[in-house]
Amino acid sequence: MNISLVMFLVFIAITLGITYWASRRSAGASAYFAASRQIKGWQNGIAVAGDYMSAASFLGIAGIIAFQGYDGFLFSVGWLVAYLTVLLVIAEPLRNAGKYTMADVLAYRLKPRPVRAMASLSTLTVSTFYMIAQMVGAGALVKLLLGSMVTYNQAVIAVGILMIVYVVFGGMLATTWVQIVKAVLLMAGTLLLSVLVMAHFHFSFGEFFNAIANVTYHDAKGQSVVKDFLQPGLRYKPPYGPLDLISLGLALIFGTAGLPHILVRFYTVPDAKTARHSVVWAMVLIGSFYIMTTFLGFGAATIVGPDFIKGHGGTNMSAPLLAQALAGNIFFAFISSIAFATILAVVAGLTISATTSFSHDFWTNVIHNGVERKAGEEVLVARISAFGVGAVAIGIAILLGPTANVAFLVALAFAVAASANLPVIVCSIFWRRFNTAGAVTGLAVGLLASIGLILVSPSLMAVDPPTVTGAARHLIQAKAWFPLENPGILSIPLGFIGAFVGTMLSHEPTSQHKFNELLVRSNTGLGAEKAGAH
Amino acid sequence: MGNTGRDLEVKAVQSQEPEQDTQSIWDRIAESQEFQDLMATKKMFIVPAFVFFVLYYFALPVLVGYAPHFMSTKVIGQVNLAYLFALSQFFVAWLIAWLYVKAASDFDRLSKDIIEKNGKGGK
Numbered sequence: 001m002n003i004s005l006v007m008f009l010v011f012i013a014i015t016l017g018i019t020y021w022a023s024r025r026s027a028g029a030s031a032y033f034a035a036s037r038q039i040k041g042w043q044n045g046i047a048v049a050g051d052y053m054s055a056a057s058f059l060g061i062a063g064i065i066a067f068q069g070y071d072g073f074l075f076s077v078g079w080l081v082a083y084l085t086v087l088l089v090i091a092e093p094l095r096n097a098g099k100y101t102m103a104d105v106l107a108y109r110l111k112p113r114p115v116r117a118m119a120s121l122s123t124l125t126v127s128t129f130y131m132i133a134q135m136v137g138a139g140a141l142v143k144l145l146l147g148s149m150v151t152y153n154q155a156v157i158a159v160g161i162l163m164i165v166y167v168v169f170g171g172m173l174a175t176t177w178v179q180i181v182k183a184v185l186l187m188a189g190t191l192l193l194s195v196l197v198m199a200h201f202h203f204s205f206g207e208f209f210n211a212i213a214n215v216t217y218h219d220a221k222g223q224s225v226v227k228d229f230l231q232p233g234l235r236y237k238p239p240y241g242p243l244d245l246i247s248l249g250l251a252l253i254f255g256t257a258g259l260p261h262i263l264v265r266f267y268t269v270p271d272a273k274t275a276r277h278s279v280v281w282a283m284v285l286i287g288s289f290y291i292m293t294t295f296l297g298f299g300a301a302t303i304v305g306p307d308f309i310k311g312h313g314g315t316n317m318s319a320p321l322l323a324q325a326l327a328g329n330i331f332f333a334f335i336s337s338i339a340f341a342t343i344l345a346v347v348a349g350l351t352i353s354a355t356t357s358f359s360h361d362f363w364t365n366v367i368h369n370g371v372e373r374k375a376g377e378e379v380l381v382a383r384i385s386a387f388g389v390g391a392v393a394i395g396i397a398i399l400l401g402p403t404a405n406v407a408f409l410v411a412l413a414f415a416v417a418a419s420a421n422l423p424v425i426v427c428s429i430f431w432r433r434f435n436t437a438g439a440v441t442g443l444a445v446g447l448l449a450s451i452g453l454i455l456v457s458p459s460l461m462a463v464d465p466p467t468v469t470g471a472a473r474h475l476i477q478a479k480a481w482f483p484l485e486n487p488g489i490l491s492i493p494l495g496f497i498g499a500f501v502g503t504m505l506s507h508e509p510t511s512q513h514k515f516n517e518l519l520v521r522s523n524t525g526l527g528a529e530k531a532g533a534h
Numbered sequence: 535m536g537n538t539g540r541d542l543e544v545k546a547v548q549s550q551e552p553e554q555d556t557q558s559i560w561d562r563i564a565e566s567q568e569f570q571d572l573m574a575t576k577k578m579f580i581v582p583a584f585v586f587f588v589l590y591y592f593a594l595p596v597l598v599g600y601a602p603h604f605m606s607t608k609v610i611g612q613v614n615l616a617y618l619f620a621l622s623q624f625f626v627a628w629l630i631a632w633l634y635v636k637a638a639s640d641f642d643r644l645s646k647d648i649i650e651k652n653g654k655g656g657k
Contacts, residue, residue, distance in 0.1 A: 070598075070616060070617065070620075073617070073620055074595065074598065074620065076620075077591075077594060077620050077624070078591070080623070080624055080627055081587065081591045081623055083627070084583075084587045084627055084630055085584075087631055087634060088580050088583060088634060089580070089584070206611050206612075209611055209613050210611070210612055212612065213612040230612060230613070230614050230616070230617050231602070231606050231614070231616070232598040232599075232602045232605055232606065232616045233598075233602045236598075236599060241599065242595065242596070242599020242600050243599070245595040245598070245599050246592065246596065246599065248595075249591065249592060249594075249595050253588065253591065273638075273642060276634075276635065276638060277635075279631075280631050280635055283627065283628065283631050287624045287627065287628060290624070291621070291624055512561075513558060513561055516558075516560045516561045516563075516564035516565075517558065517560035520563045520569065520648075521560075523569075523572060523645070524563075524569070524572065524645040524648050524649055525649065526563070526645075526648065526649050526652060
């Protein structure tokens with residue numbers, strides 16, 4: 001256990017070193033919010049991959065595959081393929097036409113104040129949901145690893161303080177490098193784990209897949225069963241399972257390109273071409289990582305076994321327990337500290353995207369009409385709001401407690417990104433007739449539909465037996481009104497319909513000139529924000 | 535921000551009345567033949583690529599969800615169709631990304647011509 005603590009502290013020391021180095025290079029808005037736009041393509045690619053491979057992927061996906069086999073692997077597929085939307089549709093226009101946030105692109109041809117206010121609200125919602133899920137995960141993980149030394153609340157506060165320190169002092173530059181260090185560690189750990197799994201099966205894929213086809217465990221009724229874990233349908237069962245799977249796919253394919261903490265990354269590179277290359281770098285890393293979840297997840301199912309994992313911390317501990325089974329306590333501590341590093345880096349990335357949106361979109365452009373009253377105000381407001389965001393995240397995570405079911409918060413973040421953010425970004429870039437009312441209604445409908453449908457979904461609504469108590473109980477004790485866990489299949493069309501109807505009902509004249517300007521800027525890079533000197 | 539020569543940029547970002555427009559350089563570029571060519575070249579790759587990957591991707595949940603028995607057909611040893619199809623998605627995604635990067639060098643060339651013709655920074 002002490003090894004875990006030492007490794008945590010080493011990682012924290014490295015990241016604080018990075019923050020100190022970055023703090024001397026973060027003066028000025030472009031430096032603070034966009035790392036002076038001087039991040040290289042491969043560096044940004046690794047950082048994008050790092051932002052994306054959250055604890056939910058590393059710990060969550062291994063757990064889902066370990067317990068539900070093939071159906072869990074389907075998450076892995078969607079997480080990579082989603083980057084084609086980012087590559088083909090979003091990354092380059094965004095870099096060409098924007099400055100710090102996605103709202104910059106919307107504000108070009110629409111009335112900036114209402115659009116930025118709604119976009120900022122949506123960004124803050126996505127970031128906060130995502131962050132709370134990570135914080136609860138971090139607290140639970142640290143408690144499991146260092147249970148005798150650290151309580152859940154202390155762990156949550158520590159994570160919160162660290163993320164505030166990275167963001168307040170180091171800005172985007174520190175956040176990017178923390179992300180890069182973590183992504184390299186995560187890839188190395190995953191590769192090592194994969195090789196060890198194959199070594200366990202004498203480097204024979206035949207032997208490995210034979211084991212996967214015959215996983216023995218005890219089902220809910222306590223009976224011993226043998227299942228083929230390569231067979232689909234262990235998680236997504238009829239009648240609604242297949243539809244839920246499609247809905248999940250929609251949220252991933254259209255949501256990834258609307259995640260604010262991914263989008264802001266494309267402002268940190270010098271130009272659109274570099275943004276494109278960084279997406280390709282990210283796709284290579286993300287794809288390799290998710291292919292390796294085959295070894296992590298199925299390895300945990302076959303070598304450790306669902307029964308053992310259930311008795312030693314539950315699904316999320318699958319990857320660390322696999323490490324322990326294969327190479328003992330030091331490797332267990334190493335993998336656990338990578339998971340911890342992952343959470344820290346991702347919450348920092350979320351915090352900076354939230355604070356950038358608050359200060360750039362809301363404070364400067366909505367409240368003060370786009371004018372900084374004194375030089376440096378925007379950065380100052382961002383730094384102050386990082387404390388606010390941190391405090392809110394710490395508070396809610398402590399309120400929810402370690403046993404809270406927070407997996408749905410990640411689904412919710414993707415659903416909001418897909419249903420609110422993406423439709424208006426797409427309409428703004430591609431639809432000549434689109435106007436302010438359309439953007440505001442699109443964002444509002446997408447946001448409300450996602451939240452509303454999740455509230456009445458099986459994630460929050462179900463009738464629990466009396467044996468289920470405390471935080472594990474569903475919030476609303478009644479049969480779910482909406483049968484799917486993922487609202488995307490309904491909320492994404494609703495977001496688009498909102499954008500369409502709002503546009504059509506408004507008599508606001510559409511500016512052809514402004515549309516032409518955005519069209520030329522986003523497609524050629526003419527007049528795009530240049531990289532600045534440090 | 536430090537950079538100079540971006541007055542136009544700042545004005546565009548901060549403009550409070552987007553409806554007050556005048557015929558500008560942007561309109562002229564948008565209507566130019568070079569720009570139309572760029573957009574046509576882009577569309578010719580991006581639209582089919584997007585449609586293909588969306589269809590190929592959603593074939594997976596649809597087949598796995600609605601034809602689980604067919605997808606459980608074993609192909610090599612214990613490895614079934616469902617796993618192979620899922621695995622193929624990774625390579626197809628990489629392939630499309632690679633093809634896009636190749637195609638995008640044409641976009642870059644056409645964009646560069648437009649930028650050079652119309653001056654740096656939109657002036």
